[in-house]
Amino acid sequence: MQTTPTVEKSTLLLLVAGATVICGLPLLLLFKTGLTSESGIDFGPLLEAVRSRSVQRALWHSIESSFLSALAATFLGTFLALLIGLTDIRAKGILVFLILLPMMIPPHVTAIAWIQALGPASPVLRWLGLAPELGSTHPLYSREGLVLLLTLQHAPLVFLLVRAALRSFPRELSDAARTSGAGAFTMLRRITLPLLGPSLLAGFALAFVAALGNFGINALIGIPARYTTLPVLVWRRLASFGPDVLPNVAVISVILALVALAAILIQSLLQQRMRTSLIGLPQDPLAISLGRRRPYVEALVWLFVACVLLLPAASLLATALVRTYGLPLSADTLTLDNFTEVLWRQSVTLRAFTNSTFIAGVAAAVIALISLLLGYYLAHRQAGHRRWAGAAFTQSEIAFAVPGLVMSIAFILAFIRPLPFIGVSIYGTLWIILIAYVSVFLAVGLKPVAAAFLQMDTSLEDAARVSGAGFFRRMRKIFAPLAAPSAASGAILVFLTAYNEVTVSALLWSTGNETIGTTIFNYEDGGYTTLAAAMSAVVVLATIVIMLGMNALAGRVPAGTIPWKD
Template sequence: MFSTRTALTPSLIVIVGFLTVCPVVMLVLGSFSEGIGAFGKFTLEKYIQSYTDPAFAGIIVNTVIFTIGSGFVATLLALFLAYLNTRTNIPFKFLFRIISIIPMMIPHILFSVSWVLLLNPSNGMINLLLKQIFNLENSPFNIYTLGGMILVEGLLDLPIAYLILAPAMAAFDVSLEESSKVSGASNLRTLTRVTLPVLRPAILASFILVIVRSLASFAVPSIIGMPGRIYVLATHIYRIIATGFAADYGMAAAVGMSALAASIALIYLYRYLTSESEKYVTISSRGYRPSLIELKKAKYPLFAIVGLLSFVLIVLPVLVLFYTSLVPYSMVPDARAFSMMNWKHWLDVLKDPISLLSLKNSVFLGIVGATLGVILSIFVSYVIVKVRTRAAGLLESISFLSFSFPGIVIGVGFMWFFVRTPLYATIWSLLIGYIATYLPYGIRPLTSAFIQIHSHLEESSRVCGGGTLYTLRRIVIPLLIPGVVSGWILMATMFVRELTLSVVLSRPGTEVLAVQILRFAEDGLWGKLSALGIMMICISTIIVVIASLIGMKMTRVQETD
């Protein structure tokens, strides 16, 4: 028992270390190598080549504008929503929970596509509609711009920003504001001198995290940016390895290094800010409910904005995709369009061997990958929570290492590794890459499950006469199930929709859903794309529902046992 326990931490460090450190090391080494076939031959040529490229400065400028712009859009919207939810008497507060959770269920690539279908300049539905109504020559909107990218990315990252800001806002001690007003300060002065400064660490943390996410984002830059020839770091790397005559993984690695460096710096800043914001939160008194602000006349107009946002975030993308999958080509939804609706695109997809292969591969990766990932997460979380030695601390930091690194950069790092192994171009290379990159999604819910199992709960079972195995069966496992289920669901949905890592690692024969959707988008096959996209959402939903049912069943059996 003791020997297995002591061997557990080192072996996990080896496994997780391989998964997360390997791609980073390979990326660094690769960036200094002459080429994917000449690994280890030192050269600075790739750096010189990529950073002296005259187009590179423009790409950096685009990246900065894109990420900071998305940061502003997401944070401001989230601030607005969080304030309305926690501090005012706005009706239907359950909507806010939905806004913060559901958009995560819709794959980013499909969300981006739905905006292209609405606002692209040649046949975007809204553009067509406006041209028809006002007899316009040109389309009033063009999604293929930096502004369009910022809008869509900002909306995609809104839930993340909201999840950071809402708890901070809820924990805000209103007596801080009240004492400012009692001291004679006006409302505006209170807002600028008390409220915003106290919330500043949380606001900055949300801003930084959105920047990190949009730096790693590939869906929006590829679907919206590339058709408008607006390249950011992620799509620049993609262009280096996926288009042109020869893929240059050395140059991709060299460019990737700057994305990696930026991510690491931002994550450090983020951690610093969150520890700062926790410092502030401790000031507030526990169990204190701030008094709600009466919105009066503004109540329903404000609610209309919230309703519109939830419609745009949740209903509209699915609606647009479903509609597009049924009509023969892009058209304004009118009587003619409805009369022409048919299932042709769905049948085409179901007859397309590559689409079917990608479906099969993604479902396999989702189920098998999530299962393996959760098993690994159980062991890692156990060590992080219960063993708590210095080695366990090391394990924790390497587990979260790759969390916010841009997936495409991790993909390039893995590419340098897999090319040297028989795993190259197999589904297993994708599986390993997925687990490595999304391990924190499994670890987070499981560590909280383990934290919930206070050592007294096990000890008490031992004293009551339950042996080690009996205790494991009746106490530990039942208490872990909710964490296992949510970890599994998170990983499975992430894997079914995975795009950024897959665009690098996927090869003929190992196509996955999101990559196939990207191909359809590149070819402008919107109907087929939409059909496949709706199938993808359905598969994710079915997986989630089945997993939750199994989880519920397993916990219920325990209760009546």
């Protein structure tokens, strides 16, 4: 019979080995393919790729669009977080929900909605008499259009980070400043923004990396605009030539991965220099009175929310309700055939909904379980256990930071051959997408659980050990219930993200194993715009229903379970 220490060590080694297989090994194979040859390390293919004009152009476009959109997203997200977090603006709960909603909507759906909202065939703009002339160039098919949509997609990420940082500030800082006679803008300039420095940097880096790996917006806007980025270049080459071009695609993927990792490294170094220690307990944030300006400020905020949400949503729905794309919405053109087609007649869409629900749900459950076990070791009293768990955690963070399309290439390299010992191949099946989801989104579920374990009192484990409780009994009776709200919060985010994603599955899907994201993208890419709009409308509605359902449960579950609720 195994003793408790042996069980603990065996479980830890199993977790580290699993994280290495699904997170570290695929990336290692990617770098091996891109940076080595039969004679050893060989930078020749990498240098050749860097000298290629198409790669140079795509690399510059990726860095340029990611930097500009991350900068704009940081300004927009910070402004909204300061406005909602520090003033007496009303209906904050609803505003927070609506501001975070675009983050939960797939990027390719966002792109489709805005293409239909602002184009010459826009049913809403044509009804208002504001549509561009038929035959004119779509206003979004440009670098500026691409940057705009990336900004709107990733500003909620910055908003979430900055708002959380504001809520962690000790109230004494602002109280002391106001007692000294400092006005709202002086306090903002001298206290709030300097203390927010690390969070602003983290938000910028997160938005930059997210934009760098974004596939849906880059493809649907960039391809017509002839503004090709690295993810699109990888997808086009692999889609055109198949697995035979894997070494060439791997080299380009290595370049994309290096840019993302460099951005994360620079962010970490700068954050260490900007780190500020705060003394005191976090309290309710300050509510600066806007006075007579409050109605005007609220009107501007609600107008912004309406433009970001209602215009594309109305255009998406209007496009889904007409027989042919470009027709104005009227009593004569109104039809539900597109919804009937995607929900009942097209077997591919039904299969896609089933596949996405299954693999997103299983991935969320698996990640929650892994996070509960790994989170325990990350806060373990033994330094050796923490180091081993930290190695697994670091691999998961790198897998999340690296663009999803790069991870797709890594998984193709790792699993294109049958698995050793059992001789079974998962390439071209739903299982490879499921494992890729667990790899890419493990850090999303693990971070809140790790934070929860770090806050637990070590005396809990001491008491359990004295009572004779073994490892799994301690986990089941003590630690799992305490960390369950954080694990559920992470699992919800994983499910919502994986349910609609297209970046990871864009190169891993196959006939019979479609996902919601790839099906919508294929409809739009194939010219079936009304079907893409109908399916996108269903996905948006499903996302809103899920989020509203989670909101309704907020009062019945422990605090922290719903990720966007305080």
